[in-house]
Amino acid sequence: MAKKNSNKYGSPQIPVAAPVAAGLQRSALEKNVPVWTASFENASKVYQSFDMKLDIQVDSAWLLSVCERFRAGGDVEFARWIEQFAHVCKELVRLKERLFEEATENWDEARNFALTVEEREQAVTKQQQTLEQAAATLARDKAELASEQQVFASKKSALLDSERSLNLREANAQAGFVEQNELALRQLEDRQRQLAQQHEAQLQQLQEQKRQLESELTQTTRRLAEVKHNCTEAEAERTQQLDRREHEITQSRMELDRARSRLDREWDDIKLAQRDLEQRIAAEMEAERVSHQQAIASLERQRDKAWEKSAGLKEQLVELQELSTELGEQSAAEVLAQLERLRQENRDLKRKLDQSDTAELQHEVEYLRSSKADLERDISTLLPELNELRREQSFKRVAATELEAVAREKRVLEQHKNTLAVHIDDLESRIDQLTNAQKTQTPFPAMSLMDSEHQYRASMELEEVPDLKLFAEELQHRIARAEKHVELFYPLEDIRVLLGGLAMSQLHVFQGISGTGKTSLAKAFAKAMGGFCTDIAVQAGWRDRDDLLGHYNAFERRFYEKDCLQALYQAQTPRWQDTCNIILLDEMNLSRPEQYFAEFLSALEKNNRNERLISLSETALSNAPVMLREGRKILVPENVWFIGTANHDETTNELADKTYDRAHVMTLPKQDHRFTIKKTTPASYSYRSLREAFVRARKEKKAEVVELLQSLTGDAFTEQLASQFALGWGNRFEKQALDFIPVMLASGAPTGEALDHLLSTRVMRSGKVTGRYNIGVDAVRGLKDALETFWIKANLAGEPGKSLELLAADIRRLEGRS
Structure with missing residues (x-):
């Protein structure tokens, strides 16, 4: 069943007469190509009849070869599109003929009738209203058509780029396997580019044709306006017929739009097919790559086995060379003969040993073994006694050493005791002297000297x-x-x-x-x-x-x-x-x-x-x-x-x-x-006069500073400090501001500079607003914006540069952490 959905521009799609079957054969192509060629030539004549320099010349053989190539590639949509375009051209010729016929009939009938003044005014009014409505409708349709053409042009450009990219990837994928495909794909890409250019040119022709039809309609309207004073009541009915004709023209234009939407859908199908082809090529390339990797892995395993076998053979060769060096000039047969002689001698010696008197020797060995066991038992019994005696000896030696050390330490302590007793007596006498001397001295000698x-x-x-x-x-x-x-x-x-x-x-x-x-x-x-x-x-x-x-x-x-x-x-x-x-x-x-x-x-x-x-x-x-x-x-x-x-x-x-x-x-x-x-000459300034200058500045600037602090307290900046950072203005801050800002103002500094320094050192410093890890970057950004807004509202000179610099640095820190 055919899909009956609407295209992307909102115009419903209508089937085009005589569609091309999916399995298009050469006989069907040969049958349709002459019809298409004639349609294109007729469309060209329509353009030339309006004095437009556009000649659509189509070679039937070339068109047939192009359709065959697309059909051979499994794509019959191009032939279908050609047939649709030919149908549009044919309809265009018919539309032009109908318009000329209607215009001629209206012109002849208009010359044969006349109206009275009253009927003429009524007809003029009625006809003017109709023409205004038609002009408004035509203007809207023209704007919609221009918008659709722009969208269509952009989508067509994107489609062409996708086709080029797909063709390039296909060529790169097959370059190592079939070199002939590369030339064929390149030719196909050139042909597709030519067809796309022709398609764009044909769309431009359709647009120009539409403009020509609009121009023709305008001319017809102007002619009707010239003869409107000569129309009769019967002509009013013919005017209605003309309106119906105009409606048919509008319907024709809608059919053109639907045909264009059909083309859009076909281009979308082409794009989908290209995307499927790209996925299929990618899958085949991936499978090919996996196969190559498996083959390479197998070859690497074979290579490793060969190297291992080679290493074993090299070791055997080295052993053989060493053996050959040890044997000298002897041949293998001589070596084997020598081995055989040695074996025979060994057998003779064993036989002689068996025949000798071994019983006495074995008895002697057994006696020696039993003697060895008795001696080992004696040793195991005496060894613990020896260890115990050694420990006892070490304890006695340590005790003797300690006794000697204690005696020596006692003698030293007695000597120290005598020495300390002498020193204690000396210190007691000196302490008594110092105590008596200090009773008459001050405990603060340096400060007492200043007195x-x-x-x-x-x-x-x-x-x-x-x-x-x-x-x-x-x-x-x-x-x-x-x-x-x-x-x-x-x-x-x-x-x-x-x-x-x-x-x-x-x-x-x-x-x-x-x-x-x-x-x-x-x-x-x-x-x-x-x-x-x-x-x-x-x-x-x-x-x-x-x-x-x-x-x-x-x-x-x-x-x-x-x-x-x-x-x-x-x-x-x-x-x-x-x-x-x-x-x-x-x-x-x-x-x-x-x-x-x-x-x-x-x-x-x-x-x-x-x-x-x-x-x-x-x-x-x-x-x-x-x-x-x-x-x-x-x-x-x-x-x-x-x-x-x-x-x-x-x-x-x-x-x-x-x-x-x-x-x-x-x-x-x-x-x-x-x-x-x-x-300047050296001078010493009075602290009292400096303090008085500070007091005067505070009295003179107090009202201004109080007003500034009140505006700051009621601003969104303060609200954000309280809600986002849990900070507020305490009594200490207000007191410091009333002392600091007036002196800054009296010294020639602007209000903004004084407030900025106070905020940057008392509020924005690390640990208060900046440098915190429980505050997000959005809160700091919001506070920065609120501060800038307050500066503008309060009309403070300059910018709060120090505060903004601290906030900006903290924002960078928080962004780097996130």
Whole structure:
């Protein structure tokens, strides 16, 4: 039963008259070829009648040979397609004849009738409506036809590529077996390409024919418009007939579309057949390959057996050569004769042995065997006794040695006892002397000296800090020339961040690779401000505050003051109490700051600066320095900043959140920013004036910063931090933002730069948002997009470069892990 499905363009397929049978024979081909040729020639005449330069010339013999080749290959679809195309050409000629006949009849009838003005207007209106509908329908059909032609052209191109690929694989598969097939397949491929080109040309001809029919219809419509004023009522009926003719034209066009869809289906069948052929060839090639592999394996096994046999023969040959060498010039017969003589001699000797007196010898052997057994039994009895005696002897020897050692040790101990007694008497006398001397001395000799020395008691005149923006620019040049014999170039952005950090916290962490100038920046800042910098090298074994401050020796009644303790006391002396001073903890993460710096972290959290006290002992000490509270507590003065440098390698520890949250963090890149250094005179700035400048900046910029924090709190960025990362804004963050951002703004930095630095060091750092393993890459991407969106909504200058860089690096890490 024939399939009655629709083609891919939605047009139903209709059977074409006189289909070619599947088993097409040469007689049927010879019968149909003249008909096809005539149809093609008639179609060519139709094109030429419309003044179109297209001549379809078909050689009957060539067409017959092409059909025969396809039939010989088992493919009869090409002949069927040729017949369908010929049928289309025949219908095209008939359609052209009908159109001309109808146009001629309408023209003759239109000239013989006339209408009144009223009837003429009615006919014109009616006919105009009909023509407009026909034009709209024709335009839609034209657009659909163009779309179908484009799709058909693309599918045809794909089919041709598949045919070429299939033919190439077939040729490659059969190249090693039948060389004649290669030439035949190449010829077939060329013929198929020619047929495809002809098919494309014929489709173009059909398209051109359709356009010609549309043009003819337009001309007919125009002619009817010219004579519409002369039509009668009877002509209206003929106009309806013309509409019916137009409908028939539309039906003809639909038949053309159906024929084209039939061609598409046939091309699909060809493509399916080619795919089956490709699979069959692949299966045959696979079977051939397996067969060759089996044959090769069999040959390899035979080769291995032959090599093994050859090796055995070589060994036999070597043995024969060795035997021949040992035998010398003797022949095989002589060797055999010699062997026979030896055998005979052996038999004679055995016979003589049998005839000799062996009974006496055997009796003697039996006697010797019994004697040997008796001796072995005696040995087994005496051997345990010998071992026991040897052990007893070794025990007695060890006991004697121990007695000698104890006696010797006793003599040595008596000598040591006498010596120690003399030393003890000497130490007792010295202790009494030291105790009596310490009763009149101070337990803090270094700090007590600061109470009396003139260099710590004399005050000096200090300069006021100007406007923060001007001060930041001046400080950049002062830092550049602060160190002797070296120039330090730090960008103005880093100087502004440093000033903002000084207003935010007394604890700073300078991060960065080795050689970026972390230590130099701390020292140069202290010198540029006119203060002092105490450099403390943190050791890997530090565990508590005694390693940083020192410890009290109750026996000597003396406190061993370390540099940090002396610097804290020095900053409170009249000479240094109003200067900006630095205590530098070099490589602070060699040990854990949460242990040796714990009391300072707690003290720096207190809002009342006068309550930031560190206890040096459990009880008050006599003769303590003047500025110690209660004789045992030292104040952490506000004019001292702790700056720690941190490298990240296998010898260091990660800083805990407790340290990070309380500190101002700066990451210093490699300095390659050079500028012309302005000459400045040395100066010492007042800490009080710097603090007042910070307070003024906070008052002036507080409203702006509060508005920024409110918009940040209500943004989707904050919601994602809470929902995806379980993070929020605490009181400490808001306090630090109100201290840091105003100073950054007053120093000339944009709001976006200040907020970006705060977010990158307080929120985006590893362990908070980035560097986590319980967060997916989608959450980090969403947070990155939310941050960029907030930046645009808040109209902040620039981009949050530091934060985005951290998020992008974490996204790459998570993508690499997945």
